[in-house]
Amino acid sequence: MNILEIRVLGDPVLRRQTDPVGELTKDIRxxxxxxxxxxxxxxxxxxxxPQVGRTERIAVVDVEGRRHALINPEIVEDEGS
Incomplete structure (x- = not known):
């Protein structure tokens, strides 16, 4: 188990553009x-x-006990404002 430092508002990494992930390497896993x-x-x-100081285009979520790793996610449609 490796707990990473969570970055807070004002940290420049949170404003940087993310980099697409290519190959799913051991380091990415x-x-x-x-x-x-x-x-x-x-x-x-x-x-x-970016919330842990990295620029890879990755997010992780837990929805109702189901873990999902999102690699290079794209918003294809949005609703409302």
């Missing part, structure tokens, strides 16, 4: 695992890579 550990330790339900 480890990052995803660490992100889940960090999210659960913070009692959260979702976490994006």
């Amino acid at each position: 480890a990052l995803i695992s660490d992100m889940f550990d960090t999210m659960y330790a913070a009692e959260g339900i979702g976490l994006a890579a």
